[in-house]
Amino acid sequence: MAPVQSPEARPLAGRSGPPACPLRCWFVSLVLSGLAVPSAAQVKLDPASSEGRQAIAAFESIWEGKGRALACRVQPVPPRMAFSFRLWAGYQIWVSMSDFPPEPTRIGILFRVRPLAKSGPGAPVFFWDVAQLPEASRRPRGMASWGGGFYLGAGEYQVDWLAGDAQGRHCRSSWKLKGRGKASQMALQPGQLDAVGVESWRGRAPGAAKNGPRVTIFLHAAPRRPGRSQLSGYDRMLLLSSLTALLDLSGFASARLVAFDGNAQKVLFRAENFDQNSYARLAEIIRQHSYGAVDYQVLRNGVAGEGKFLAGLIDEDRQAPRPSDRLVFLGPELRSARKLPEPLLALAPTLPPTYYLALARDVVPQGDLIAKLVKAAKGKTYLVLRNTDLLKPIREVAQGKGP
CATH class of the missing domain: 2.60.40.10 (Immunoglobulins)
Known part of the structure; x- marks a missing residue:
């Protein structure tokens, strides 16, 4: 890749202090x-x-x-x-x-x-x-x-x-x-x-494919290390740069995005047609979101509640006037589950080509809900540790390849 010049520095906005103030x-x-x-x-x-x-x-x-x-x-x-x-x-x-x-x-x-x-x-x-x-x-x-x-x-x-x-x-x-x-x-x-x-992503290129596949990206916007109250700067960088790489290199005609906090079973952000303005709002939301406090009832529902929440997100996408041609899960792992909850098990055979780009810490996830769902849907899970790990999954997602 040829080096590119840094964008121009932007002046600091706001009010200066009074002249007499030290x-x-x-x-x-x-x-x-x-x-x-x-x-x-x-x-x-x-x-x-x-x-x-x-x-x-x-x-x-x-x-x-x-x-x-x-x-x-x-x-x-x-x-x-x-x-x-x-x-x-x-x-x-x-x-x-x-x-x-x-x-x-x-x-x-x-x-x-x-x-x-x-x-x-x-x-x-x-x-x-x-x-x-x-x-x-x-x-x-x-x-x-x-x-x-x-x-x-x-x-x-x-x-x-x-x-x-x-x-x-x-x-x-x-x-x-x-x-x-x-x-x-x-x-x-x-x-x-x-x-x-926001200067790190300028939106989809003007010549982006108009006849390519439509994709829905489910972004699990959560810390890679459970227990942190906020996303670290490194976690935010991983999520946002992997998301924009997927969008830039995939050739999708359009991208619907749903960002969620799996532990709290909460949708953080939705965009029907993800663009540069959507990126700016998403980045601000995950920067400010607190992962510290979780509702007691949510914790009590455990894996079954998490499965129902995830099934609701997917079902809403499938009921859209123009359902997507691909489903991509991107982010760190959800909690492990011994078996796939019934709502997800029922959905799996109906899904289009489905993929999981796991920003896991060391090994390909096997036991979390997303990995089990993707396997049941005859999709494919990839471990993403570095930028070169994205090239193959992005190519296969764009082509709709299975395992």
Whole structure:
């Protein structure tokens, strides 16, 4: 793949602080204003804009000085190749819920990434993001965790990371990372950096097939590691980049999408004709969705309830005026089941070519409900661990091949 140029940096939107306010106060004003990070996207600061200059000055003032501490733990996530052939690196942050007031709270995240070339450090790139904590009644107990990241080209980088809240407290962390890969196979050139957001998918190409198969994608938007209260930045990247790779390479005439939380048996998002605007809304929803609290009745219903929920999603698709020609399940595993619940067992023989692209952690899933359903429907399950694992299943899904 030939390298492509990074999209232009977008200026930070919102209000600047009053002239008399010190730079530390201006950072607080960023948090309070909920600065318009576009849907599901962080912002790559424009250093030539007024607000970009002020944000960068605020970062440097706080970074070099001392102030009130915000207790947090930050874990860097090493660079990994996304399914979009972009190298992604990120972070995961943990904070204690007891450290924040009961009302909805914003935490601003401002970090600097500097390429470390042999000839000397390159120009730093600054990113801004906002994490939203819901009101106390909707928060998980104890520690909460969320993550983020950015795209990078090959090379070595220094990351200086800062988070702050509306009370003027800050936490910080620094680390180095190294992106490895052949420049000819990567979307960004060595030393290039870009924000993660809606710019990573521009919708289906104008010349996309109009007479190709219609597909319904059931996206299981859940953490790969059960028990997390929110999707990590890496999990979001996996889900969204595998989804867009499937759409870009498959030749589908149209795509209906249903995103769901299997553990809570809840539909998160639907789109009859999935496009770039749908992608932006989906990305924001899974970014904000909390996986911590599950209704007691849902837990009590167990596998039978999960089977009934899944059967309802499929049956609704089959009753549509124009049912799809393919069904694709994409995402991590559902819970294991000894046998397929009756509603799914009855549906299986009626389904069109059906596939499961499992973002499992190490082995092809056999016992979860989706794998059992796909097997009963005489479909095919694929284990997807890296971008090259997608090429064969996408080709076979497009052709309607069976096992």
